[in-house]
Amino acid sequence: MSDNDDTTTAVPTRRDTPTRRDALKYGGALAAGTALAGCSDLVGQSEETDRPSDDGSYSVTMAPMGEVSFDSPPESIFTRLTHHAGMAFALGRGNDVNAMHAPDYYDQLWNQFTERLPGVTLDWSELYSSWDPDKGMLYELESDIHLADPASVNALGSWDMTDIEEVRDTVSPWFGNTFSDRHGEPPAEWADRYEYYTLWELFEKVAAVFREESRYDALATIHTDLLETIEENLPPERERPTAVLAGMSDIESMYVYKLDTPGFLTAHVRPLSPIGALEDDISSGDTIDMEGMLEADPDVLFALGGMSPQTDMLRIREELGNHDVGRELSAVQTDRVYAQGARYQGPILNLFQLEMSAKQLYPDIFGEWPAYTDGPYPEISADEQLFDRREVADIITGDR
Template identity: 80%
Template sequence: MARDETKREEPTRRDFVTYGSTAVAGGLLAGCSKLAGRGDETDGESDSGSYSVTMAPMGEVSFGSPPESVFTRLTHHAGMAFALGRGDDVNAMHAPDYYDQLWNQFTERLPGVTLDWSGLYSSWDPDKEMLYELDSDVHLSDPASVNALDSWNAADIEEIRDTVSPWFGNKFSDRHDEPPAEWADRYEYYSLWEMFERVAAVFREESRYDALAEIHTTLLETIEENLPPERERPTAVLAGMSDIESMYVYTLDTPGFLTAHVRPLGPMGVLGGDISSGDTIDMEGMLEADPDVIFALGGMHPETDMPGIRSALQNHAVGQELSAAENGRVYSQGARYQGPILNLFQLEMTAKQLYPDLFGAWPTYTDGPYPEIPSDEQLFDRERVADIINGEF
């Protein structure tokens, strides 16, 4: 929708969202290494009721009230809004229909929790005019990653920030990738839950964060207490299996939240030092690594044929020699850009896939929602998580 060009030259039209005062070249803001105030995620609150939250690369961002409409690109941010009971406030995301179907494979196990992202604006490379039309209260997206798109520049980033609403997100913590050069001096990396704490502060949902973080911490403690010695742990590869002749693979020792559900379980990586996270390998390369376990990314999506993937490996001249294929250890996974709720489920499922004798067996997954796990073998309380999402805790 076309907009009156003069409107874009006005100061911020929302008096409840502004950036902090630390300016750098080009009008963008430096990030801060630490946050002040409650839980180190909220800088403080003014007499007028406005409050500020700091996260790199934006720096300090001030709000007068919690945002209601939420623009996102990547699903770790959308998943954070969902965890805070704001899933239906999301108005844009990358591949919304795909991720709506995938996320709902997990929400099936959360009593009373619903989610509908179908039909939203697909925002991988967002059109600036659409951001005006969406008129969001916050852009829960990393401005550095948007600036890296060929269709965007620093002036566009500032324009949307000043005339629509602020940016608040961090993408390059996924694999600790290098941000664009103009953002490098203000960039910092966060764990998934460190980032979630700051996003929760934006929505003034600190209590929801605390409740979910307690579940997450307890889950990690359960895992750590039961892990076998390193010499007894299986080798593994995390891979995109849509094309078994050219598979995307992700190294397990790479820092970042893409492997936040695998690293705590300590499987041994077997990819060669010449392979970087996100590279592609062929079947001969996979056989050279020959992992005990293959995790198939997106394997729980309704349109992914897990039995077909297993059959294709077993019938492949090279693939049938893989230890994981021979031993029936090709397992489904969910999403790389996981939010906190998927992180809880994926920690549980990965624990069961790697160590069934310690954490209970993972059912041989073919299709459908996240399997029903016997209550005495669940590693976290679904009812409690559902109550937190629904604000009934």
């Protein structure tokens, strides 16, 4: 850790000088009215979870699995995608994860953020890479839970329903939901039992599995406060920038994603309500060339994965500036090409990415985003932070 090594120093719960979030909170509250009534990302954070039985066993219900029973909180945790691994991490169980997609990549990316959480450590390096998991490996891992969506595993084509049920019955339950990412269609076998959840609704269910409801409640309160701060201070629509979210490893063929797509992949930008720059004939996941990007000509260009140590943001900006068409982009001319983190974000990355996106889109309101090129999430002075890092860290480590 570079700036948070001292985990024993007491931090006062109330600062002598107001922070930016204090000023935003009290200023925006005067004009907020009932603006939050339609904010879907706040919905469902107080829903009731299943009750334990007399013998100490308990169950949690979530689509597409239905009711899943547990004798005790799981210890070893299999995951595929990082929104589930990030939930385990938020509950202080990140180092109990034994498998995930691209573990070395996501270990490096997640640790760009843990650098700013005092006392929090995470090591996902060299785990089993589980994008298309081998059934025999699941027997070898003997996980207490498969924190993964069985419908999404079934959709891989290498697993049939018999395989899914066998692992459920002889190793441990499946518990996950992935098609809520952008409300995609699950395989036909699962369609009649599927439901879509927000990121934080999913997190609430996962927290109930691990009997960590109090940790969830504490983090959900921080999330709700952050969303309220954002919602109360958003400028009128006519003053909001246009934006595009793009994968830019190859600027001649860029994957693009619409900002208003439902699902948790856009849970860090949708609450900020920027104006989508892409035309209606372009769908999330499509590729466009530089001429297509100029046709959209966003005020802000978000570079997916730009926070990864493997991504060279300086090179991306230079390539855009040196490109015959790219140099004409408004975002390039005004130096508003920004790094983003991960779309399959867990709750902690969601907090950081809400803050960074707010600063990138509305610096006059939420404070300037530092001129980031590489390294961990930038240091932001305490009075400019939109949520308290130590408070989050203490919830993860159990010190609160």
